[in-house]
Ligand SMILES: Nc1nc2c(ncn2[C@@H]2O[C@H](COP(=O)(O)OP(=O)(O)OP(=O)(O)O)[C@@H](O)[C@H]2O)c(=O)[nH]1
């Protein structure tokens with residue numbers, strides 16, 4: 001079992017080491033890495049593991065533990081132009097142990113990054129969580145709209161863009177009869193043939209042991225699913241004991257890390273009197289598994305590229321390569337392999353419609369980003385022209 005404060009116990013990986021060292025050299029500071037375990041209004045809860053290294057001072061070693069309400073430094077704000085550049089739960093950040101109050105100076109390059117298009121008018125990236133190894137796509141078989149093939153297809157594209165592994169969890173199996181279970185399983189398996197699909201019940205713990213077998217200690221799992229599908233319940237079911245225990249922590253801190261839902265800053269009661277998760281938080285389970293609980297999502301706008309979409313719909317992308325015309329729109333052209341497969345019934349009509357819908361959304365996103373880039377470029381040239389004019393004036 002990994003030591004509670006060893007870097008690996010918190011998901012540290014070898015790839016971060018050279019990034020850390022070069023940041024120290026560049027900024028001439030003896031940074032120490034920490035991982036974001038929770039965020040709230042530009043304040044971050046950070047866990048600093050115990051690094052045994054010739055570069056870390058004794059001051060740094062004594063910081064091992066959890067630090068709450070840490071902020072980013074002034075130069076971080078100055079350098080960071082968009083909200084996607086701010087820390088999210090799961091990020092590894094660099095702090096300077098020689099400062100009186102710990103501040104975040106840098107984020108180490110995200111190895112995986114789960115993003116969606118932000119809500120609202122602006123075309124902007126919203127990073128949900130970072131550095132997860134596997135994303136659990138959680139659905140509920142409660143007979144409602146909590147398991148839809150279209151949502152699974154969309155979530156698979158988003159996970160593809162995140163560059164992490166995927167596991168599909170069909171929760172609330174206790175509420176589904178045999179036919180409903182088989183139907184859901186067959187849809188999930190045919191939609192995501194490359195990913196494990198597990199039927200579970202967070203309530204009765206059916207399937208939980210099977211699910212556990214896919215993961216190992218020190219691995220970071222994220223959850224993505226609608227509100228109420230049982231993401232928090234699943235995390236509780238996966239944790240052997242409800243309380244995150246360690247000898248090094250005072251009782252107050254132990255309480256804060258209870259995996260049982262609590263009222264307060266992390267969880268609050270929603271209007272129906274139900275617990276709901278309001279911000280992403282990383283938990284370390286007794287098994288050594290790291291799990292990030294996240295709020296339920298209503299909307300999942302794409303934030304990736306055409307390749308992610310084509311990889312997720314490889315069957316259709318491969319068919320399209322066989323069309324007679326290379327610029328085939330797959331509507332009425334002769335020799336269209338896509339239309340052929342639809343007619344033969346080897347390509348599901350619903351799946352094809354999902355693909356077209358996501359294609360349109362992706363094309364719209366590409367255009368918007370292109371426009372934004374062009375506008376930024378124009379503004380930059382305007383600035384340069386202005387600067388040159390001033391120079392010429394001064395020379396005269
Ligand atoms: N019958 C049954 N109920 C479950 C199961 N898992 C969760 N629930 C119930 O479903 C409700 C929602 O569960 P949560 O774990 O809060 O759902 P969530 O996905 O975390 O919801 P948000 O935090 O709002 O995103 C609770 O009342 C749970 O007790 C299950 O496997 N079977």
Ligand SMILES: [Zn+2]
Pocket residue numbers: 320323324328329330331333335336337338339
């Ligand atoms: Zn075609």
